[in-house]
Amino acid sequence: MELGELFLIEDARMGVEERVLWAAKHYRQKYGQAPTLCLLHPSLLPGARRLGGLRLEARRSILPNYLWLGAPSADERAAKPLAR
Numbered sequence: 001m002e003l004g005e006l007f008l009i010e011d012a013r014m015g016v017e018e019r020v021l022w023a024a025k026h027y028r029q030k031y032g033q034a035p036t037l038c039l040l041h042p043s044l045l046p047g048a049r050r051l052g053g054l055r056l057e058a059r060r061s062i063l064p065n066y067l068w069l070g071a072p073s074a075d076e077r078a079a080k081p082l083a084r
Helices: 016-031 074-079
Strands: 003-008 037-040 054-058 066-071
Touching (some): 003 016, 016 037, 016 054, 016 066
Antiparallel strands (some): 003 066
């Protein structure tokens, strides 16, 4: 991902899916377009790999309670088709 926004969500009352959807809503409001990719720590990855139009990917480089939302780079789109 070349461009994106990192979200820290410390509210323990929110589940992972709720956190992702909340961050995606704020991303859309700020940038005027919906994110298509969400990177998160493997401990947070829910059973689903897609949620609300987002592809979810676990990355050890993302700290727990952080979500990185954006769009994949052109190289990532070529290497990994979005449809799963």
